[in-house]
Amino acid sequence: MDVSNRFGLPDLGVGVGLRVPHFQHVVERKPAVDWFEIISENFMDTEGRPMRVLEQVRRDYPVVMHGVAMSIGSTDPLDWDYLKRLKALADRIDVAWMGDHVCWTGVGSHNGHDLYPVPYTEASLRHVVERIKTIQDFLGRPLVMENPSTYLTFSSDEMPEIEWIGRMAEDADCALLLDVNNVYVTCRNHGLDPMAYLEQVPWDRVVQNHLAGHTDNGTHCVDTHDDHVCDAVWALYGWVQQRTGGVATLIEWDGDLPEWDLLQAEADKARPYREQLEARDA
Amino acid sequence: MPEGLRALETWMLRIVTHPGGVDAGFEAAQSEGLLPAGTSSLDDLVPPNDRLSAGEQLHVYAFAYFDRITDVLRGEYPSVELLLGPARFGSLARDFITEQPSRTYTLNRVGVPFSSWLAERAGDDPLLSFAIDLSLVERALDEVWDCKAEAPVAYEALQVIPPDRWDRVRLDTIDALQLFELRHPISAFMNGVMRGDLDGVPEPEPSWVCVYCTLAGRYRIPLSFEQHALLSSLVDGATLGEAIEAAATSEGADVPAMLAGLGGWFRDWTERGLFRAVELLD
Structure with missing residues (x-):
């Protein structure tokens, strides 16, 4: 496996999310994908069939943990019960890496269960960096933080998102998951040029890509994970893979989850972009 | 903690979660x-x-807040939604989300208080009264899913126990088992939901149900009054003899039918995997 990032994390190839409707197919057929990603919270509190399946899958594939509830940007205290469960699962499954999103999910103990945007300010940057450092120390491994899809900006913003994320990664010494669809959605929503965004990504910190479908409402796009990856995102992905030299890639599909064959076909669409790299490097 | 960030998160969550x-x-x-x-x-x-x-940008998050959690409730309580209809269920879900804001990090537990919340507002509404019973069973189907999957004892292990030792034998039930004594006959209705073939709302009438999960899947089976009494005693730790006696002396028990059915019941329950151990006392 190629390693082109500063963390020495491998290019796992092309993976998909492990979802309940596909459990039986994955366990029985061992389909031809390179790795699986799990939503961390869906496996943290179970000793039942989900855990049995995960353990079986882990015997055959690398597994990455991707959470939605760390709430790194929240001003509520860190949830140590949550973090202990997270660490226990990571250790139990021996995951390739683990991460979450640049966002906050609630405040005052009220969880909105959404990935709310962080205001891109110096103060929020210091706050998030300190929390990432604390969590990384506890977990004993780097966090892989994902750029969000956002649907608004704040009047209080002091810098562009990608500048803020780059500084966060540098100051906290964390890794990045570059969600190419999120770059597209965010840039569409805020009238930005996605290529200008990508030009500022600190590439040596990127260890993973996400690809997903979104809903284009005309006035704005929403990151719905319920459709094929659009052509424009594939084009950006091709550029990103060239720029990174190839990093682990995951197709996210959650809403209107298709039959396995369709999901795998979508994942396989990523392979030609990666084969171009191999041909280039040969 | 940066006060400005705290303030921003507080006002934003207040705005996007307002009913x-x-x-x-x-x-x-x-x-x-x-x-x-x-x-x-x-x-x-x-x-x-x-x-x-x-306002339209904030509305993207406001819409998602209610929509996401309502979707979770729909997934956990499909029979309740079919009973009440999507409009009334959606309205109830919105009230529930507003009155019981989530305090948990996982969407998987957001719907836990739904049954008790329904019970508080049901009054003498017959549909809501039926909905409470349905919600209890549907909640249990989710809960047993996450209980530890255990290897069951074989029926042969029970067959070798002579009747004169029944008072010294304890059958240890699996954790992934819940028993219900309900005010409505939910089984026919829920079977209709699964078939997509609803046949009206039944009149109130006591019913008894067992919900359990094994490696093979999760199940709901109707019980007789006597079966429920017997299994309840076993779950509570009674010996086999004590459980049979308790069921036989329950008010209204059909003792001859029970004694005639005992062998078949235990064969069925054992083959379903409801017991994880047979313990011979001293």
Whole structure:
């Protein structure tokens, strides 16, 4: 496996999310994908069939943990019960890496269960960096933080998102998951040029890509994970893979989850972009 | 903790989770003193763009808040939704989300209090009264899913126990088992839901149900009064002899039918995997 990032994390190839409707197919057929990603919270509190399946899958594939509830940007205290469960699962499954999103999910103990945007300010940057450092120390491994899809900006913003994320990664010494669809959605929503965004990504910190479908409402796009990856995102992905030299890639599909064959076909669409790299490097 | 960030998260969550919508949320945040000094409109907080106003951008999150959690409730309580219809279920879900804001990090537990919340508001509404029973069973189907999957004892292990030792034998039930004594005959209705073939709402009539999960899947089976009494005693730790005696002496028990059925019942329950151990006392 190629390693082109500063963390020495491998290019796992092309993976998909492990979802309940596909459990039986994955366990029985061992389909031809390179790795699986799990939503961390869906496996943290179970000793039942989900855990049995995960353990079986882990015997055959690398597994990455991707959470939605760390709430790194929240001003509520860190949830140590949550973090202990997270660490226990990571250790139990021996995951390739683990991460979450640049966002906050609630405040005052009220969880909105959404990935709310962080205001891109110096103060929020210091706050998030300190929390990432604390969590990384506890977990004993780097966090892989994902750029969000956002649907608004704040009047209080002091810098562009990608500048803020780059500084966060540098100051906290964390890794990045570059969600190419999120770059597209965010840039569409805020009238930005996605290529200008990508030009500022600190590439040596990127260890993973996400690809997903979104809903284009005309006035704005929403990151719905319920459709094929659009052509424009594939084009950006091709550029990103060239720029990174190839990093682990995951197709996210959650809403209107298709039959396995369709999901795998979508994942396989990523392979030609990666084969171009191999041909280039040969 | 950066106070400005805390304030921003507090007003944003107040606005996007307000049941009356973004404008009502803004008014509430303003009257509660949550907004930065000098704020006179949403535009002061979120810059409008050439396609969406500040309110429309915030509405993306406000819509997602209720929509996401309602979807979770629909997934956990499909029979309740079919009973009440999507409009009434959606309205109830919105009230539930507002009155019971999530305090948990996982969407998997957001719906836990739904049954007790329904019970508080059911009054003498016959549909809601039936919905409570359905919700209890549907909640249990989710809970047993996450219980430890255990290897069952074989029926042969029971067959070798002579009747004169039954008072010294304890059958240890699996954790993934829940028993219910209900006010409505839910089984036919839920079977109809699974078939997509609803046949009206039944009149109130006591019923007994067992919900369990094994490596093979999760199940709901109807019980007789006597079966429920017997299994309940076993779950509570009674010996086999004590459980049989307790069931036989329960008011209204059909003792001859029970004694005639005992062998078949235990064979069925053992083959279903409801017992994880046979313990011979001293």
